[in-house]
Amino acid sequence: MNVLVWFRRDLRAFDHPALAAAGAMGPVLPVFVIEPDFWTQADRSGRQWAFLRETLLDLRGQLRGQLLVRQGAAVTVLAGLCRKHRIRRIVTMADAAWPGGCDVAEWARGAGVEWLELPQGADAGQGALNFVADLAPGPIPDARSLGMVDDRCPHRQAGGRAAGQALLDGFLTHRSQGYQQAETHALLSERASSRLSPHLAWGSLSAREVALAAAERQVAANHGDWAAGLRLFQSRLALRDQSPVVPMTGQGAAHDLDAFAAGETGLPFVDAVLRYFQATGWLNHRLRALLVSIALHHLRINPTLAGQALARLSTDYDPTIHSREMQRVALARPLHPLPLAARLDPTGSFTRRWLPELAHLPDDALQQPWKSPLARPLLGRRYPEPLVDPNQALRRAGARKGATHRRPDFTLIECPRQLALPL
Known part of the structure; x- marks a missing residue:
């Protein structure tokens, strides 16, 4: 049969x-x-x-x-x-x-x-x-043949099982030793993260085979940063499941959506993250949570539209995980981009790499160029004025949620037990 x-x-x-x-x-x-x-x-x-x-x-x-x-x-x-x-x-x-x-x-x-x-x-x-017998496989069309718009992603990861296996081997053999440190440094996230999420989202690798390979490597790495990184990776991997998709809905506008999607919010670290996302199709979970928080809480973009914009940037788009992350950040306290920039990009290297128009600014002006006389010739010309004042936006968002925010709570973008995030 x-x-x-x-x-x-x-x-x-x-x-x-x-x-x-x-x-x-x-x-x-x-x-x-x-x-x-x-x-x-x-x-x-x-x-x-x-x-x-x-x-x-x-x-x-x-x-x-x-x-x-x-x-x-x-x-x-x-x-x-x-x-x-x-x-x-x-x-x-x-x-x-x-x-x-x-x-x-x-x-x-x-x-x-x-x-x-x-x-x-x-x-x-x-x-x-x-x-x-006698199968006719048929062509596999490109995006243009399907009527999709041009989507430049110059540093996109390669698809296919062979690429996924090479990525897994490189992570388990070398890059997992920096997995924990990559959590708190934007420039390290690409090199030390597994970046396996696109292969898990489309199934070129199975979660089971990745888990078994990580467990085998764990036997050899029984101490130090390597073992700790593998333990953290395994705990994240265990959270993946096939829960039903819950659509994200809520109030909000669309007037800042284009600027947000283009990386032109006027908030340097946020724009650097967005431009990186545009170029690679991948972000670690901390940076994705920041973008969701800025879109929903600071800019008050309609959640459906914001979710669609971020999904389009994601090579590893998984509707289940994406929907849960949107819901989680929507219910959490808003994040403040300035302290997060200081924590994740303390030297400004990441911001300068992706915003070369601001590279000449000193450290004390890089993340708040609207306060620096050196940046005045740039604002509104080579780099946009900020769409919102982050401090005022945070206060307004806090008032809407009925909470008082004396300081930003960085722990809000830690990975909760019920959520599977990009690896």
Whole structure:
């Protein structure tokens, strides 16, 4: 009996319970469906698709060229393939955040097709795969072919399992020794963080295999910063799950949205973080929390619009994690960007790197250029005036939440136990 495997956000051949189960049942038809309407939604971007496209190309190689890629509504595509290849069973991994699952399940019941969704973390055996004969894999289009706008991300991470494995090995072997220190220094975050979140979000690596690899390395690293970094990483990794997405809603305006998304708030450290995000598609969890807090509490941007703007910048966009982080920061006390800049960028190196127009300013003027005579020729010309006074905005935000803020509380952006954040 031919079996169709519907790939969604589990784009690997290794440690894939649905693929292993299907392979034990008969010849396999592996399929990924591109739904164009989904990829033109407001939270989707060209950088996300570029990473995913590379991951699909890599997966096709893992499957000996036999991954079918089709465009259209999932129900229409899967129904057509089932008719053509006489398929009576579809196997996939459960994914509450991926669209179309309910529609496909309803169609399958009516069409007499068995629909089997395996839970994340199910046992995955190993065995030889046989593929349905005479498959036509089809092209994997670029973002422009899908009608997506140009999205420059010059330092975007590469997609695909091979890239993910190299990243994991480099982290466990070397970079994890600085994992704890990267928490408190913006320039260190890229080098010492795992940066595995895009590969976990799209499933080119499984959370289980990453956890096992980290545990094996932990045996060798039984002391010092290396062991402490690996322990922290493992605790973060254990928080990932497949909870339903809770949309972020609330009051707010849109008038500062474009300036925020462009990194032109006039708050230097915030703008430096936004420009870094634009160029790389990745941020650690502390810096993401800062951006959410500035957007929601200081600028009072509509939460839905702010969430969509930040999602578009994220190569590792995971709707579940993104939604929970937005909710958490919305309910927390507002963050003050100036003390955070002093804590995370004490020398100003990160800010100067991403805001070269301010690089010549002395340290005491770098984060508050509106107070320095040296910056007056720049403001409103090469660098924008601040959209808000951060002190006044913090007081207003505190008043709205019915709280008094004598000082910023940095611990608000620590990782709570119920939340899985970028690694």
